[in-house]
Amino acid sequence: MTEQYKIHNEPFYQVQGNEVALYAVAYAARLPVMVKGPTGCGKSRFIEYMAWKLGRPLITVACNEDMTASDLVGRYLLDANGTRWLDGPLTTAARIGAICYLDEIVEARQDTTVVIHPLTDHRRTLPLDKKGELLAAHPDFQLVISYNPGYQNLMKDLKQSTKQRFTAFEFDYPDAVLETGIVATETGMDAEISAKLVKVGAAARNLKGHGLDEGISTRLLVYAATLIKGGVEPRDACRMALVRPITDDADIRDTLDHAIDAVFA
Amino acid sequence: MAEAKTMQHPQIQSYWKELNCGFEQVAEVFEECMAEALASLSKEGVQAYVENARFLGKMGHGVEPILIFLEEWPAAAEAVGEPALPAIMDCIRRMWKSPNGKAIAPFLQSLAAAARRLRSPEQMRDYLDVVLDFMDRTTSSIHGFHTTIPSPGLPEFFRQVPYLLSQLAVQGLKNWTEYGIRNYHDHPDRQRDYFSLQSADSRAVLQRERHGTLLVDNERKLDLYLRGLWRESDHFVPYSLGFDELRKPVPYFDKLGIRLPDVYDDIAVAASGSGSGARLAPLPQGEGSGEGGRFPEGEIVISGLDRYRAVLAHIVGHKRWTEAVFADNLSPFQRMAVELLEDSRVEHLAMRQYPGLRRVFQALHPAPAEDACDPAAESAIRHRLAMLSRAILDPHHPYANLDIIEFAKRFHALMEQGDSSTREMVDLAVAFGARTRRQSDQLAKIHFKDTVVDYRDDNRQMWKFIEEGDEEEAFDQKRKIELAEELRGLPPRRYPEWDYTSQTYRPDWVSVYEALHPTGDAADIDRLLARNAALAKRLKRLLDLLKPQDKVRIRYQEEGSELDLDVALRSLIDFKGGATPDPRINMSHKTNGRDIAVMLLLDLSESLNQKVAGSAQTVLELSQEAVSLLAWAVDKLGDPFAIGGFHSNTRHDVRYLHIKGYSEQWDDQVKARLAAMEAAYSTRMGAAMRHAAHYLEKRQADKKLMLILTDGEPADVDAKDGRLLIEDAQRAVRELDGKGIYTFCINLDPKADEYVGDIFGKQYAVIDNIQRLPEQLTQLFLTLTK
Numbered sequence A: 001m002t003e004q005y006k007i008h009n010e011p012f013y014q015v016q017g018n019e020v021a022l023y024a025v026a027y028a029a030r031l032p033v034m035v036k037g038p039t040g041c042g043k044s045r046f047i048e049y050m051a052w053k054l055g056r057p058l059i060t061v062a063c064n065e066d067m068t069a070s071d072l073v074g075r076y077l078l079d080a081n082g083t084r085w086l087d088g089p090l091t092t093a094a095r096i097g098a099i100c101y102l103d104e105i106v107e108a109r110q111d112t113t114v115v116i117h118p119l120t121d122h123r124r125t126l127p128l129d130k131k132g133e134l135l136a137a138h139p140d141f142q143l144v145i146s147y148n149p150g151y152q153n154l155m156k157d158l159k160q161s162t163k164q165r166f167t168a169f170e171f172d173y174p175d176a177v178l179e180t181g182i183v184a185t186e187t188g189m190d191a192e193i194s195a196k197l198v199k200v201g202a203a204a205r206n207l208k209g210h211g212l213d214e215g216i217s218t219r220l221l222v223y224a225a226t227l228i229k230g231g232v233e234p235r236d237a238c239r240m241a242l243v244r245p246i247t248d249d250a251d252i253r254d255t256l257d258h259a260i261d262a263v264f265a
Numbered sequence B: 001m002a003e004a005k006t007m008q009h010p011q012i013q014s015y016w017k018e019l020n021c022g023f024e025q026v027a028e029v030f031e032e033c034m035a036e037a038l039a040s041l042s043k044e045g046v047q048a049y050v051e052n053a054r055f056l057g058k059m060g061h062g063v064e065p066i067l068i069f070l071e072e073w074p075a076a077a078e079a080v081g082e083p084a085l086p087a088i089m090d091c092i093r094r095m096w097k098s099p100n101g102k103a104i105a106p107f108l109q110s111l112a113a114a115a116r117r118l119r120s121p122e123q124m125r126d127y128l129d130v131v132l133d134f135m136d137r138t139t140s141s142i143h144g145f146h147t148t149i150p151s152p153g154l155p156e157f158f159r160q161v162p163y164l165l166s167q168l169a170v171q172g173l174k175n176w177t178e179y180g181i182r183n184y185h186d187h188p189d190r191q192r193d194y195f196s197l198q199s200a201d202s203r204a205v206l207q208r209e210r211h212g213t214l215l216v217d218n219e220r221k222l223d224l225y226l227r228g229l230w231r232e233s234d235h236f237v238p239y240s241l242g243f244d245e246l247r248k249p250v251p252y253f254d255k256l257g258i259r260l261p262d263v264y265d266d267i268a269v270a271a272s273g274s275g276s277g278a279r280l281a282p283l284p285q286g287e288g289s290g291e292g293g294r295f296p297e298g299e300i301v302i303s304g305l306d307r308y309r310a311v312l313a314h315i316v317g318h319k320r321w322t323e324a325v326f327a328d329n330l331s332p333f334q335r336m337a338v339e340l341l342e343d344s345r346v347e348h349l350a351m352r353q354y355p356g357l358r359r360v361f362q363a364l365h366p367a368p369a370e371d372a373c374d375p376a377a378e379s380a381i382r383h384r385l386a387m388l389s390r391a392i393l394d395p396h397h398p399y400a401n402l403d404i405i406e407f408a409k410r411f412h413a414l415m416e417q418g419d420s421s422t423r424e425m426v427d428l429a430v431a432f433g434a435r436t437r438r439q440s441d442q443l444a445k446i447h448f449k450d451t452v453v454d455y456r457d458d459n460r461q462m463w464k465f466i467e468e469g470d471e472e473e474a475f476d477q478k479r480k481i482e483l484a485e486e487l488r489g490l491p492p493r494r495y496p497e498w499d500y501t502s503q504t505y506r507p508d509w510v511s512v513y514e515a516l517h518p519t520g521d522a523a524d525i526d527r528l529l530a531r532n533a534a535l536a537k538r539l540k541r542l543l544d545l546l547k548p549q550d551k552v553r554i555r556y557q558e559e560g561s562e563l564d565l566d567v568a569l570r571s572l573i574d575f576k577g578g579a580t581p582d583p584r585i586n587m588s589h590k591t592n593g594r595d596i597a598v599m600l601l602l603d604l605s606e607s608l609n610q611k612v613a614g615s616a617q618t619v620l621e622l623s624q625e626a627v628s629l630l631a632w633a634v635d636k637l638g639d640p641f642a643i644g645g646f647h648s649n650t651r652h653d654v655r656y657l658h659i660k661g662y663s664e665q666w667d668d669q670v671k672a673r674l675a676a677m678e679a680a681y682s683t684r685m686g687a688a689m690r691h692a693a694h695y696l697e698k699r700q701a702d703k704k705l706m707l708i709l710t711d712g713e714p715a716d717v718d719a720k721d722g723r724l725l726i727e728d729a730q731r732a733v734r735e736l737d738g739k740g741i742y743t744f745c746i747n748l749d750p751k752a753d754e755y756v757g758d759i760f761g762k763q764y765a766v767i768d769n770i771q772r773l774p775e776q777l778t779q780l781f782l783t784l785t786k
Helices: A019-028 A043-054 A069-073 A089-096 A110-114 A176-187 A191-206 A218-229 A234-243 A250-263 B010-019 B024-040 B043-057 B064-080 B082-097 B101-118 B121-138 B154-167 B170-184 B188-195 B200-209 B215-230 B304-321 B332-353 B357-364 B381-393 B402-416 B422-436 B522-531 B533-546 B565-576 B619-637 B668-675 B685-696 B722-738 B756-760 B770-785
Strands: A033-036 A058-062 A074-079 A082-087 A099-103 A125-128 A133-136 A142-147 A167-170 B236-239 B252-254 B257-261 B267-270 B299-302 B493-499 B504-516 B551-557 B586-591 B596-603 B641-648 B654-660 B703-710 B741-747 B764-766
Touching: A019 A033, A019 A043, A019 A167, A033 A043, A043 A058, A043 A099, A043 A142, A058 A089, A069 A074, A069 A089, A069 A110, A082 A089, A089 A099, A089 A125, A089 A133, A176 A191, A176 A218, A191 A218, A191 A234, A191 A250, A191 B215, A218 A234, A234 A250, A250 B215, A250 B304, B010 B024, B010 B043, B024 B043, B024 B064, B043 B064, B043 B082, B064 B082, B064 B101, B064 B121, B082 B101, B082 B121, B101 B121, B101 B154, B121 B154, B121 B170, B154 B170, B154 B188, B170 B188, B170 B200, B170 B504, B188 B200, B200 B504, B215 B236, B215 B304, B252 B304, B257 B304, B267 B357, B299 B304, B299 B357, B304 B332, B304 B357, B332 B357, B332 B381, B332 B402, B332 B422, B357 B381, B381 B402, B402 B422, B493 B685, B493 B722, B504 B685, B522 B533, B522 B619, B522 B668, B533 B619, B533 B770, B596 B619, B596 B685, B596 B770, B619 B641, B619 B668, B619 B703, B619 B770, B641 B685, B654 B668, B654 B685, B685 B703, B685 B722, B685 B741, B703 B770, B722 B741, B722 B756, B741 B756, B741 B770, B756 B764
Parallel strands: A033 A142, A033 A167, A058 A099, A099 A142, B236 B257, B504 B654, B596 B641, B596 B703, B703 B741, B741 B764
Antiparallel strands: A074 A082, A125 A133, B252 B257, B267 B299, B493 B504, B551 B586, B641 B654
């Protein structure tokens, strides 16, 4: 059970500051952690890397609007002999002592987020009211949530009572040199083209709030590099991986296309 | 008869006889003109040339027509071809037969310039059609006389034609004249103003019809460009290239923003690399400029947008890397050299960031031929500097001059060490000046060809001065700060108006002034409401029925308030069949609020003061009552709601009176404004609707409803064509529709069926029995929004 959630190969993660040491200390005290930051900046990769480094299994749950509390905690299923209880991912993690990573927590309905409350304070318990069980969390269990404040939506924000149960890391896109390194290492692309991709990315990030909700993420830069690696002409790759996905606005598209031409001369 | 003896050549002499002309001025130039004609025209062409000249000479309009024709035609024929002549002469004959004889000379005068722009006989024919149409429609007659009044605008028009054709394609010219004719055919003075490009709308329409990339259309793109690529933002202030013929303004920037030309044409440049640098005419004249494939192979096309971007990149370069230096110790020539090298430096640094800029810069930068300028005869200073600049920019430059090569090298050597600085450029420039100086630099005649780099700014910000100026009288020039006239109310907002005859918008045609409605006594409205208490009670019941109808069922819930039988049965079947059943078998309810924003627009024109047939009340009083009741009802329902009134007194004065805004409550202040409602002036509906829409548009609501309460068709004192404002209002309805605003008209005019359908389609109601308006208006609203 534990084994399937283990991470066996070291994921590539480019350290940006002291976040690894900070996380290690937070984990040692089993403090719940929240990672914030724009999409595709490496939040999930960081958690994966830390799980590997600490040797803990990692259970990831991608939250969505239709998710209910029982999707997290577990439910009774019917089978031929009657009913059978099936643990949800959160319960499983609390039983086996895994790191439970709730990705994009704001997407989940507000009532769902409340079930994590008893796990995230001194109690460290999970009441399974349908089953009539009070599950005490495994000593190695830790809860991590990710949260993209870029969505700034009145309807989609965390409750204060939820927010105040976590320690938090703020992530952002790495600076140009680091990001070039990331793109190069991830894809094996040469440094020159990687640097150019990063420059295009920077142009788009400057436009955030002027018609773009989010800039070009590191993830998209990696996609672009992968396409180039696959033999696509750099400009086409950039248009396909960097511009077309993020905007339908003709003016912004023109500007970014021009930026690509200006960078890949 | 003038002396024929001056004619040397026997052939020319025979032509002179044929011409049979008695004007002395003609005799003076005839020989030269004929020499040119014989050289450039065919034999038949020369024959036609002389025949037509003869006709012009005998026409009875003095010497000018024949003189101009003799001088201009050979050049014009070269551009449009000889076969165009009969059509031109036809045109002249028609002018001659009409009272417009005076326009013949200006017409001929503009002919060569027009021909050069038009280039093909087909285009020439189109142009002549425009001219003839213009003439026919502006030549007026007074009843009882026969076409006696010549067209006032025609001579002015011909004077402007060379400029107009440099800015417009023939279709654009047609639209521009069309506009002038339509609006000013009955007003000679304004017509003259329009066609001599004096009036504001003449320029505005010209601007609209121009070819090229307009700054206004691309401001957002350029703003995004600045932000995205350069992390800068600034205002763009356009200036027009159209009206300063002598000295073209140059881009520049200062505290108030970046000044850019209002339009850039696409430009075609011979592919560089060959270094020949032959720049081609930057004039994609004709229909639809800028389409790829129209330019021959081997040319790079730089779009107008890219030219703007080049200017911005250059200016940002200055902002970022230029430090102002003292100008006092440098001579004007030295300054020129410093500016040039600094320009090159910032471009070099910009290209380091975005190598793709090189393509654009290199294409736009002139490449003066090395031997183009004779330093003995003219000042070569600009030529030399332009060559240096080109040599720095273009690594494959063709120049052999050792100084140029050496200094380009020295420049690059400096740049290799880092960003360099403005100071270092000063030193380099002074050294270059000292090395290459010539006595002839002082000559008044300066070689200008191919030395203007049009994407560079005027560098005014790179200089600082120790002394502001050496004029002694500078002391007492205290600037007076003039107090601006205090604004009364809001400044006007301008809206376009639809002109159905030409199917175009008249730009910025209507001025809308918005003001608060004056206030009266709020108690009046309360009294009105009290009088309608019975009606209000009935409405209240309706409202209550309307209110709770907003439950929405949410299905597929694992936990909910009720069992959803359909899904539960399906799950049970699955379960019995041995498959995993879906546990989401419940449903619940959610209340879904009404989300309608309403704008009520009241027509407050004079006609409202009429008494309603069979009643002592005026339409205005009834409207007041109806609006009060509606406002009360909507307030009860809780929908966001605004009220505005409008009337107009010509297009220059459309008044929009604010009665209730969305954020205001239905309180005494609003009631007081309603109580003071008065009716006056006319109904310019389209503009009022556009203005009201700009408020409604900004509301966050699922449905947006604009109710227009009016008692007649749109009309105004300055709109003679009754159709015009009706069509405009219809256009406004379509615009609003595009913005997601549903318009609905409540019309009190019993004859409204004639026009209201044209404007509002099916979205209207005519209320015949006006006395029942208060009741009907509210009920209409309720059925509309149910």
